[in-house]
Amino acid sequence: MGDPLYTGGIGVAVVLITLLKVLIAFAFTLVATMFMVWFERKIVADMQHRIGPNRAGPWGLLQTLADGTKLFFKEDLLPDKADRRIFRLAPILAVVPAFLAFSVIPLGGNFDTGDGTVSIFGHRTFLQLADPPVGVLFFLAMSAIGVYGIMLAGWSSGSKYPLLGGVRATAQIVSYEAALGLSVVAVLLVSRSVSTHGIVGAQSDRFLIDWNLVVTGVVPAVVFLIAGTAELNRPPFDLVEAEQELVGGFNTEYSSIRFAMFFLAEFMNTVTMSALIVTMFLGGPSGPTFGPDVLRAWILPLFWFFLKLVIFLFVFVWFRGTLPRLRYDQLMDLGWKALIPISLGWLLLLATIRVAQSEGWPPPVAMAIAVAVLIAGAGLLSLSLRAARRNREADAKAYA
Amino acid sequence: MSSLGGFGVTWRKFAKGFFANEEIVTTEYSAGTRLRQARPEAAQIAPAARSPRPQPLRGRHGEVHRLRAVRRVCPAKCIYVRGADNDPADPTSPGERYGYVYEINFLRCIHCDLCVEACPTEAITESKLFEFSFTSREDAIYTKAELVVDAQTGKPQQLPWEDWREGDDEFTSGWVRATAAQGDADYVGRVGWSGELGYGVREAEKGQTAETPWQPAKPAADNGAHGHGH
Numbered sequence: 296m297g298d299p300l301y302t303g304g305i306g307v308a309v310v311l312i313t314l315l316k317v318l319i320a321f322a323f324t325l326v327a328t329m330f331m332v333w334f335e336r337k338i339v340a341d342m343q344h345r346i347g348p349n350r351a352g353p354w355g356l357l358q359t360l361a362d363g364t365k366l367f368f369k370e371d372l373l374p375d376k377a378d379r380r381i382f383r384l385a386p387i388l389a390v391v392p393a394f395l396a397f398s399v400i401p402l403g404g405n406f407d408t409g410d411g412t413v414s415i416f417g418h419r420t421f422l423q424l425a426d427p428p429v430g431v432l433f434f435l436a437m438s439a440i441g442v443y444g445i446m447l448a449g450w451s452s453g454s455k456y457p458l459l460g461g462v463r464a465t466a467q468i469v470s471y472e473a474a475l476g477l478s479v480v481a482v483l484l485v486s487r488s489v490s491t492h493g494i495v496g497a498q499s500d501r502f503l504i505d506w507n508l509v510v511t512g513v514v515p516a517v518v519f520l521i522a523g524t525a526e527l528n529r530p531p532f533d534l535v536e537a538e539q540e541l542v543g544g545f546n547t548e549y550s551s552i553r554f555a556m557f558f559l560a561e562f563m564n565t566v567t568m569s570a571l572i573v574t575m576f577l578g579g580p581s582g583p584t585f586g587p588d589v590l591r592a593w594i595l596p597l598f599w600f601f602l603k604l605v606i607f608l609f610v611f612v613w614f615r616g617t618l619p620r621l622r623y624d625q626l627m628d629l630g631w632k633a634l635i636p637i638s639l640g641w642l643l644l645l646a647t648i649r650v651a652q653s654e655g656w657p658p659p660v661a662m663a664i665a666v667a668v669l670i671a672g673a674g675l676l677s678l679s680l681r682a683a684r685r686n687r688e689a690d691a692k693a694y695a
Numbered sequence: 696m697s698s699l700g701g702f703g704v705t706w707r708k709f710a711k712g713f714f715a716n717e718e719i720v721t722t723e724y725s726a727g728t729r730l731r732q733a734r735p736e737a738a739q740i741a742p743a744a745r746s747p748r749p750q751p752l753r754g755r756h757g758e759v760h761r762l763r764a765v766r767r768v769c770p771a772k773c774i775y776v777r778g779a780d781n782d783p784a785d786p787t788s789p790g791e792r793y794g795y796v797y798e799i800n801f802l803r804c805i806h807c808d809l810c811v812e813a814c815p816t817e818a819i820t821e822s823k824l825f826e827f828s829f830t831s832r833e834d835a836i837y838t839k840a841e842l843v844v845d846a847q848t849g850k851p852q853q854l855p856w857e858d859w860r861e862g863d864d865e866f867t868s869g870w871v872r873a874t875a876a877q878g879d880a881d882y883v884g885r886v887g888w889s890g891e892l893g894y895g896v897r898e899a900e901k902g903q904t905a906e907t908p909w910q911p912a913k914p915a916a917d918n919g920a921h922g923h924g925h
Contacts, residue, residue, distance in 0.1 A: 338709060338713075340712070341708065341709045341711075341712030341713045342705045342708050342709045342712070343708070344708065344712065613702065613705060613706070613709075616705045616709070617701045617702050617704070617705040618701065
């Protein structure tokens with residue numbers, strides 16, 4: 296397996312094609328980020344009875360460019376108490392992984408009738424920058440490194456609000472990374488692959504029915520969406536930069552281009568997370584195709600991918616327009632007491648079904664036993680939660 | 696599930712705004728001079744798009760005649776006052792002193808209305824104008840000549856760089872004070888506000904009595920009722 300581009304030895308053409316891919320991926324992430332900022336402002340404006348940006352360019356499309364240019368020419372402040380080196384490093388640490396994470400997302404390629412490849416200048420290749428055998432883990436690693444950017448920004452600013460934002464970021468990501476990972480494992484289990492290309496390939500046989508959204512039974516997709524929102528620090532999980540509580544959170548002391556980099560990273564991550572959800576649960580670029588090869592390999596897969604992508608971008612904006620920010624204890628409760636048990640239980644259920652299939656156990660019996668065990672587990676969990684609360688209340692009464 | 700009902704609300708609002716362009720409440724700005732020159736029609740389009748302001752909004756300050764207390768009370772330190780003695784033969788304002796220099800820096804003002812509260816002669820009020828855009832610091836610092844109301848009409852002046860629409864100068868009194876729950880219990884439900892700039896005193900609303908002579912609180916009852924020491 297792996298990208299057929301690199302199987303026949305590395306020549307000049309291969310290097311050039313790879314460079315072209317790098318360039319396109321870089322340009323695409325930048326343009327997508329610009330679009331996302333504008334998209335979010337426009338949609339939220341409609342939800343809040345406002346007009347939104349409409350001055351720079353047609354429908355205000357160039358607003359982000361204008362903002363970026365403005366930020367570029369602003370004074371770059373460096374607080375006296377800041378840890379200078381880390382303060383300068385943090386935005387880079389946030390923005391570089393955001394770029395890298397996107398490189399494993401398959402954007403197109405004929406998955407319907409072919410093997411997910413396209414032909415560029417006579418070379419067959421995947422329409423993604425890189426397809427490492429551990430593509431999904433690579434994505435998780437990159438998004439985890441991005442958190443260091445936020446955490447170090449908060450820590451190095453030498454100021455209390457950024458520090459609080461940084462601490463919140465760390466605790467929040469640790470809490471939700473587990474739920475995120477467990478729902479990813481469910482996908483890997485049914486797809487039998489860790490590479491993003493393989494995951495899309497496993498979903499491409501039939502429209503919708505073979506998508507992991509259906510195959511894994513919706514629950515991991517929902518958990519992934521919620522945990523992903525928390526991972527992105529987007530509303531309603533934006534406690535890291537809660538304006539009402541922390542001024543601006545981790546980026547309070549940042550200005551000019553350094554602030555712009557955090558902003559860029561945040562929206563780029565949103566785009567990448569949506570793209571990953573599409574890849575893992577909605578079959579990525581796979582969908583019904585027809586017509587000549589150009590249509591089959593290039594236009595329609597790209598169309599399907601971007602359609603799904605925009606839907607999820609809208610969902611993230613919708614979350615923002617609808618849900619109020621969680622309180623910190625609610626955030627922790629949701630992460631540890633709801634999402635992790637649910638995704639863990641669901642993973643066990645999926646694993647049981649797989650084993651039952653391969654061992655030839657009668658499906659109804661296996662299902663019944665698995666569900667009974669899960670219900671018993673849920674019961675024990677709720678009992679323990681209740682006991683913990685009772686103890687807490689007794690303690691509170693004793694100290695009162 | 697009611698907690699998910701919010702998604703329906705935002706979706707409906709989004710659909711109305713996005714597909715039908717309805718229910719948009721914010722102003723489409725007529726924008727700066729350059730846009731007006733480039734697109735003269737922009738200035739015409741804008742006023743219609745503007746929605747009515749909620750009445751108790753605080754905006755740019757209107758009339759100003761005197762008083763140092765307002766400067767002391769300002770949390771943003773945006774008011775600069777220098778007083779001078781009134782000429783007894785031809786007084787500029789009632790009282791001994793008047794504001795010789797009076798400036799409000801709208802780069803600092805947070806429109807808290809504390810200066811309106813502080814002034815015993817009700818010489819300062821706020822209009823509903825709160826959207827400012829200036830091209831220079833000088834424009835942002837309003838001098839006495841710019842703040843004082845028009846002597847004939849009693850209305851605030853419209854300065855060349857301000858974006859005013861029909862009705863923006865109505866309902867400028869601080870009527871919130873009269874109905875606030877924290878106010879003096881003796882005045883509950885009573886019209887106690889001053890006149891609108893150039894429009895006179897507003898009518899009493901539902902549940903309020905019109906102008907009645909003020910009854911000072913009884914000193915004997917006051918001690919017992921409020922319970923603070925002698």
